[in-house]
Amino acid sequence: MRFRIIVLAKQVPDTRNVGKDAMKADGTVNRAALPAIFNPEDLHALEQALSIKDKIPYAEVILLTMGPTRAAEIIREAMYRGADHGFLITDRKFAGSDTLATSYALSLAVKKLAPYHLVISGRQAIDGDTAQVGPQTAEKLGIPQITYAEEILSLDAKKIIVKRRLERGVEVVNSTLPALITVHNSAPPCRQRIGKLLMKYKHARTVTELQNETKDYTELYNERPYLLIEEWSAEDLKADTLNLGLSGSPTKVKKIENVVFQHKESKILSNSDKDIEKLMQTLISSHIIG
Amino acid sequence: MNNIFVYCEVTEERSIADVSLELLSKGRKLADDLKVKLEAVVMGHKVTKLEALLYPFGVDVIHYADDEKLFPYTTLPHTAVIIELFKKEQPGIVLFGATSIGRDLAPRVASALRCGLTADCTSLEIGDHFDNKTQTEYKNLLYQIRPAFGGNIIATIINPETRPQMATVREGVMKKEVYSVKYKGKLNKIDAKSILKDDDFAVTIIERHLEKSKIDIKNAQVVIAGGYGVGSKENFQLLFDLAEVLGAQVGASRAAVDAGFAEHERQVGQTGVTVRPKLYIACGISGAVQHRAGMDQSAQIISINTDINAPISHIADYTITGNVADVIPRMIKYYKKNSK
The missing domain is CATH 3.40.50.1220 (TPP-binding domain)
Structure with missing residues (x-):
C-alpha cells in the first residue's frame, strides 16, 4: 500500500506586499493590485511532505486546494516541486465560506482520498491569520492534530514523532496515524522547482482551464492522463449544501470599516543635530526618559 | 445558561496565565453588560491557590478538572472535557487566549460544537444586529472586532445563530483588572476520568523544553x-x-x-x-x-x-x-x- 500524504494549501492575495496602489481612491481594497501566491506556510508544509517522499519511495504527495479556477496555479506549482498530483475543490456554492465551512469541504475531499496516512497544512494563511482550518479539519476527520510542527523526527506506518515550536520553547510529541499536522514557519523552506518536472507538468490543466484554451489538447491528455487536474464540486463531495458557503458559516461579517487614521498633531522634525538634540532635551525634562 | 466562560490556561508554575486573567477582566465587564455570570474553566493538575487567585476577578463559578493526565496540555483530552462541559452548561460566550494552547484548542472545540470562532480580536463589545434579508432582530450579540486583509480593513464579526460565540485574544490586548478582592464564587469539580477515553491519548508528549521568555517588552516603560x-x-x-x-x-x-x-x-x-x-x-x-x-x-x-x-x-x-x-x-x- 502506498503511504498517502495529503497537503492542504491555499492560494492567497499577497497581503505582505501591500503597496500604495493596494487601496483604491474610494478607500476599498484593490484586489487586482495584489498578486495571488502560494500561501507561504503551506509551502513549508509541502516541503515536509516532499522530504518524507525523499525517504520513503512508496510515499505519494497529493495537493488539495479549494478556490476558484485560478487556484489550479498552486497545484501546478506543487507538481513542479515534486507533488504527484492534485485536486481542486471548486464550486460557487463554496463562496463566502468561513473556516468552519471550509474545513467541512476539505474534510470531505480528504475522506474521498482515503486511505491516507498524513494530512499536512501550513499553520495559517496570510490573508486571515486564523490558524483554524487545520484543527477544524482534523476534528471533522476525527483524527489527532499536531499544530506548529517544526520537524518530523521519525515516521513509520503507524506513528509519527514531531517537534513542535511553541511560544516559549519546543515540545516533542508522538502520535498515532493518520494524523493532521500544521507546519510552523520555522520549518525548512520549500525546495525550488525542478526543471524536469516543470517540463513534465507545464501543460497540466483542470477541465475548466482546458475549455478556455484555444488549442485542442485532446490527444495530449489521452496520451498523458496525469496532466489532467481533477475538479471536485459540492456534488462530487456529496456535501450537504446547508454546511457550505454562507449558510454553513456561523460567523458573519457585520461591518467592514476602512482604516481611518485619527490625525494627531504630529510635530515634524528634520534630522538636523539641532532638532534631535532639542527632542532629547524635551523628553528628558518631561521625565519620559532618563 | 448563556453565561460567559473563559478558558484559563495553566502555566508551568501551576498557576493561571496572565492572558487568562486579562480575559476574565474583560469577561466580567461583558457579564455585567449582559447581566450574566462569569465562569472560569481550568484543566490541569495541582493548580495552586486557584480560588484565591480567580474570585477577585469577579468569577462566579470555577469549573476545575484536576487530573494528572490534563497537565501538560494536550489537545484531545482538553477538547473532550470542554465539549462535555459546554454541552451541559450552554455558554453564551467563550473566550480563549490566542496562545499556542488557545489557538490549538479553540478551533477544535468550535468545529465539534459547530459554532463560530474569531481569531485575534483586538476589541470585544456587546451590540445588536438587524438582518435585512430575514428581517430578524438579534439582541446582545458579541461584536468580535479584528483587523483583516493585510490590515487595510477592520472587520466586525458576529455569530447571530450559533452558540457559544467564541473568540481568541492575544496577551496584553485586554487590561488585567481586579474586580473586587472580596468577591466569592463557587467551585465546580469536574471528574475528568469519567469523560476521557483511550482514544483521547493518541498524542503523547515525549519531551518538553519550555523557558520563561527572557524578552519582556509588555512591561517596558x-x-x-x-x-x-x-x-x-x-x-x-x-x-x-x-x-x-x-x-x-x-x-x-x-x-x-x-x-x-x-x-x-x-x-x-x-x-x-x-x-x-x-x-x-x-x-x-x-x-x-x-x-x-x-x-x-x-x-x-x-x-x-x-x-x-x-x-x-x-x-x-x-x-x-x-x-x-x-x-x-x-x-x-x-x-x-x-x-x-
Whole structure:
C-alpha cells in the first residue's frame, strides 16, 4: 500500500506586499493590485511532505486546494516541486465560506482520498491569520492534530514523532496515524522547482482551464492522463449544501470599516543635530526618559 | 445558561496565565453588560491557590478538572472535557487566549460544537444586529472586532445563530483588572476520568523544553521598535544600542520579524504583543493597522522614517524625517550629553 500524504494549501492575495496602489481612491481594497501566491506556510508544509517522499519511495504527495479556477496555479506549482498530483475543490456554492465551512469541504475531499496516512497544512494563511482550518479539519476527520510542527523526527506506518515550536520553547510529541499536522514557519523552506518536472507538468490543466484554451489538447491528455487536474464540486463531495458557503458559516461579517487614521498633531522634525538634540532635551525634562 | 466562560490556561508554575486573567477582566465587564455570570474553566493538575487567585476577578463559578493526565496540555483530552462541559452548561460566550494552547484548542472545540470562532480580536463589545434579508432582530450579540486583509480593513464579526460565540485574544490586548478582592464564587469539580477515553491519548508528549521568555517588552516603560525600513540585522543593533542607553526594550514589526531582523518574541501588533509604554520609538515602521493595534495606546510616540507620509506619522507625536542609521547614533549622543 502506498503511504498517502495529503497537503492542504491555499492560494492567497499577497497581503505582505501591500503597496500604495493596494487601496483604491474610494478607500476599498484593490484586489487586482495584489498578486495571488502560494500561501507561504503551506509551502513549508509541502516541503515536509516532499522530504518524507525523499525517504520513503512508496510515499505519494497529493495537493488539495479549494478556490476558484485560478487556484489550479498552486497545484501546478506543487507538481513542479515534486507533488504527484492534485485536486481542486471548486464550486460557487463554496463562496463566502468561513473556516468552519471550509474545513467541512476539505474534510470531505480528504475522506474521498482515503486511505491516507498524513494530512499536512501550513499553520495559517496570510490573508486571515486564523490558524483554524487545520484543527477544524482534523476534528471533522476525527483524527489527532499536531499544530506548529517544526520537524518530523521519525515516521513509520503507524506513528509519527514531531517537534513542535511553541511560544516559549519546543515540545516533542508522538502520535498515532493518520494524523493532521500544521507546519510552523520555522520549518525548512520549500525546495525550488525542478526543471524536469516543470517540463513534465507545464501543460497540466483542470477541465475548466482546458475549455478556455484555444488549442485542442485532446490527444495530449489521452496520451498523458496525469496532466489532467481533477475538479471536485459540492456534488462530487456529496456535501450537504446547508454546511457550505454562507449558510454553513456561523460567523458573519457585520461591518467592514476602512482604516481611518485619527490625525494627531504630529510635530515634524528634520534630522538636523539641532532638532534631535532639542527632542532629547524635551523628553528628558518631561521625565519620559532618563 | 448563556453565561460567559473563559478558558484559563495553566502555566508551568501551576498557576493561571496572565492572558487568562486579562480575559476574565474583560469577561466580567461583558457579564455585567449582559447581566450574566462569569465562569472560569481550568484543566490541569495541582493548580495552586486557584480560588484565591480567580474570585477577585469577579468569577462566579470555577469549573476545575484536576487530573494528572490534563497537565501538560494536550489537545484531545482538553477538547473532550470542554465539549462535555459546554454541552451541559450552554455558554453564551467563550473566550480563549490566542496562545499556542488557545489557538490549538479553540478551533477544535468550535468545529465539534459547530459554532463560530474569531481569531485575534483586538476589541470585544456587546451590540445588536438587524438582518435585512430575514428581517430578524438579534439582541446582545458579541461584536468580535479584528483587523483583516493585510490590515487595510477592520472587520466586525458576529455569530447571530450559533452558540457559544467564541473568540481568541492575544496577551496584553485586554487590561488585567481586579474586580473586587472580596468577591466569592463557587467551585465546580469536574471528574475528568469519567469523560476521557483511550482514544483521547493518541498524542503523547515525549519531551518538553519550555523557558520563561527572557524578552519582556509588555512591561517596558520605553519601547524602541524597528520595522522593515531599518534595512538589516546590523542596523537593528543600533536599536539595541539606544535601548541600552535608555533602559528600554526592543520591539519589532511583523515585517522585520519575517525578514529575520528580530526574534518573534519581539513582535508588536495584532499577532504579537500589545504594549502601552510611556514612550514608543518607531524606527522605519510604516504603521500598518495590525502594528498600530499593538502600540497606539503608548503615551508618546516618536516616528523615525524617511517617508513623511507613512501612516505611522498620523499617530506619532513627533516625526523625524530621516534614516534610522543616521538618526539613532545622534539620539544616543544627545541623550548622553543632556542627561546627568
